[in-house]
Amino acid sequence: MSQSNASTAVTPPAVILVRPQLAENIGMCARAMMNFGLSEMRLVSPRDGWPKKGARQASSGASAVLDNARLFETTEEAIADLNYVFATTARERGQMKDVFAADEGAVKMQVLAGEGARSGILFGPERMGLSNDDVALADAIISFPVSPAFTSINLAQAVLLVGYEWWKLVSGGKAPIAPTRSSPPATREHMLAFFDYLERELDAVSFFYPPEKREVMVRNFRNIWHRLAMTEQDVQTLRGAVASLVGGRQGTRIKRD
Incomplete structure (x- = not known):
């Protein structure tokens, strides 16, 4: 699949930021999303309200994502129209759910999209992550294979990791630039x-x-x-x-x- 039509071949998952605390992190999430073909941002009860100064500057030009971001009071409202929901967490929550690495989750998202189902990914607030009640609303968990010595991941980094695996899958994963040869091989x-x-x-x-x-x-x-x-x-x-x-x-x- 070529990169030119990858973003329109399947419907990308929605990115749902649950109770995000810093406008700058929301902006950096928008930047990560736009890097990897994710366009739908949903915000659940941002701590400082929305829109908030600082997000646009931190997005480094990914204003289209911020302009179309949708605001919700609760996680339940934010996922109401979705068919399948992933919750991102680094901690074992004692909940009987399928657990995917980010690349495995991307495969599941593509399969769902191919079946006409809408999926979304929950990302928790910067300080504590998703609550157990938020995780309980999800069908499956996405967890990152980070060093057990330090499992904390910045909110935008988490969005970037999932987005990268999604875009790598739907675009074919090839490098965007090709090596150039200015001189032909020697005879x-x-x-x-x-x-x-x-x-x-x-x-x-x-x-x-x-x-x-x-x-x-x-x-x-x-x-x-x-x-x-x-x-x-x-x-x-x-x-x-x-x-x-x-x-x-x-x-x-x-x-x-």
């Missing part, structure tokens, strides 16, 4: 001419010694260059470098084009 003719030139100059300084080992040394030497998969520009550059060394040794200046 065998060009490579062999370089070898001949280099080996003549090495012979001139008795590099291949003892003479009876010259054939093996030349073969090994050529294999080094072959492993580099050189371009035409690589060969020209190396030949120019060798010519400069030879010219310097002979006390002559190499004329460059």
Whole structure:
């Protein structure tokens, strides 16, 4: 699936921030969402009200997510129209629910979307996370494989981790940029001419010694260059470098084009 149509091929899950405390964190969540094709933000009873100064600046341009954010009084109201709900938590809650890692959760979300079901992800307030009552409203849990020595994750980081796994799945997970090659691969003719030139100059300084080992040394030497998969520009550059060394040794200046 190409990245150009990934965001419209399936319906992304809604991101539900339950009692978020800081406007800046809401803004950073919007930024993380927009990075990874998530557009629907729902806010449950933000501590400082909504809209709140600071969110837009922290979003770094993800204002479309903030402009369309919906405000709810309770978690129940925020999830009322959804068919399946995930709760994010790092703690074992003693509730009999399926537990997914973020990548596994993304697969489940895609399956649900393919069946026409709407899903949402609950994220708890910064200080304490979701309450047990909030978790009880969810169908399944998403938990992150973090170091047990420190399990606390920033709210925006949690949104980013889930969003990353979602977008990686629906977009195919390929890097957005491709390596560029400004010069074509070197031809065998060009490579062999370089070898001949280099080996003549090495012979001139008795590099291949003892003479009876010259054939093996030349073969090994050529294999080094072959492993580099050189371009035409690589060969020209190396030949120019060798010519400069030879010219310097002979006390002559190499004329460059």
